[in-house]
Amino acid sequence: MADSKTRTRVAVAGLGAIGTDVVKALDQGIEGLALVAVSANSPDKHRGWVAELKSAPKLVPIEQLAEIADIVVECAPSKLVRSIVAPVVERGKTAVVLSVGALLQNEDLVDLAKTHGGQIIVPTGALIGLDAVTAAAIGTIHSARLVTRKPVAGLVGAPHLVENNIRIEGITEPLRIFEGSARDAAKGFPANLNVAVALSLAGIGPDRTRVEIWADPTVTRNTHRIEVDSDSARFSMMIENIPSENPKTGRITALSVIACLRKLRASLRIGT
Ligand SMILES: NC(=O)C1=CN([C@@H]2O[C@H](COP(=O)(O)OP(=O)(O)OC[C@H]3O[C@@H](n4cnc5c(N)ncnc54)[C@H](O)[C@@H]3O)[C@@H](O)[C@H]2O)C=CC1
Numbered sequence: 073m074a075d076s077k078t079r080t081r082v083a084v085a086g087l088g089a090i091g092t093d094v095v096k097a098l099d100q101g102i103e104g105l106a107l108v109a110v111s112a113n114s115p116d117k118h119r120g121w122v123a124e125l126k127s128a129p130k131l132v133p134i135e136q137l138a139e140i141a142d143i144v145v146e147c148a149p150s151k152l153v154r155s156i157v158a159p160v161v162e163r164g165k166t167a168v169v170l171s172v173g174a175l176l177q178n179e180d181l182v183d184l185a186k187t188h189g190g191q192i193i194v195p196t197g198a199l200i201g202l203d204a205v206t207a208a209a210i211g212t213i214h215s216a217r218l219v220t221r222k223p224v225a226g227l228v229g230a231p232h233l234v235e236n237n238i239r240i241e242g243i244t245e246p247l248r249i250f251e252g253s254a255r256d257a258a259k260g261f262p263a264n265l266n267v268a269v270a271l272s273l274a275g276i277g278p279d280r281t282r283v284e285i286w287a288d289p290t291v292t293r294n295t296h297r298i299e300v301d302s303d304s305a306r307f308s309m310m311i312e313n314i315p316s317e318n319p320k321t322g323r324i325t326a327l328s329v330i331a332c333l334r335k336l337r338a339s340l341r342i343g344t
């Protein structure tokens with residue numbers, strides 16, 4: 073492995089369900105990358121285990137990450153996307169964004185990245201099939217649809233439910249709680265439907281991508297099915313995610329980020 077001077081410096085913003093696993097994987101070693109900094113909301117809670125990491129990254133406020141690292145991985149609450157990503161792409165650096173839903177309210181971040189030679193990377197995350205969707209989008213996608221089913225614990229508290237006075241606690245049968253565009257799904261379920269926005273950005277955009285959301289007491293996994301019809305292929309795929317310690321977030325999400333980071337400098341790279 074290259075020494076730390078030639079390795080790309082990586083920082084992680086947010087030490088929750090996703091960020092903690094990503095930090096540990098970086099500390100175990102990812103080809104060509106060096107973990108240099110992390111940010112947490114309550115630094116004192118994390119100081120102990122962070123200090124014991126082999127790499128012992130700096131524990132700093134999010135405002136400092138863009139200066140210290142070449143790549144900043146955002147694994148924080150969606151309201152922080154702008155403050156984490158803007159300083160990174162303004163410096164021509166790379167931001168890996170997990171709170172994808174928030175990109176719709178901050179679309180200018182993509183222009184900012186373009187102007188300054190930066191890059192925003194959205195990993196497949198909790199979803200499946202974005203390789204096929206981005207390929208199909210080179211041609212013409214006629215329709216794209218996502219049907220999400222989550223256990224009640226993965227949806228309670230979502231703004232759409234609160235604003236419309238929809239009670240899902242105690243339901244005994246699956247209940248369709250939303251049908252509409254990916255844009256509206258992201259507004260109504262900002263911590264639950266990043267996958268809808270990721271699908272839309274890979275394919276035909278947030279207004280044409282259709283989304284259905286079910287609160288389903290019969291499932292224990294966060295289940296996403298995508299259906300795409302295009303002039304090159306028709307496909308449907310389903311993923312059943314085991315929730316992580318955060319019931320809103322599938323375990324595979326952190327693994328997707330780690331796979332994405334591994335691809336950055338890998339000698340053999342599989343998949344688009
Ligand atoms: N793209 C995708 O497929 C998926 C995206 N997500 C999104 O990824 C993001 C992270 O998800 P999780 O790790 O599950 O959330 P989490 O709630 O477990 O972790 C977020 C962490 O950020 C920390 N934080 C809050 N304010 C901070 C600050 N000012 N500075 C540094 N850290 C701060 C919190 O204390 C918490 O530890 C969320 O926005 C979530 O909606 C989640 C699942 C799938």
Ligand SMILES: O=C([O-])CC(=O)C(=O)O
Binds near residue numbers: 294313321322
């Ligand atoms: O998309 C999200 O925000 C999270 C999700 O559905 C999952 O982890 O399965």
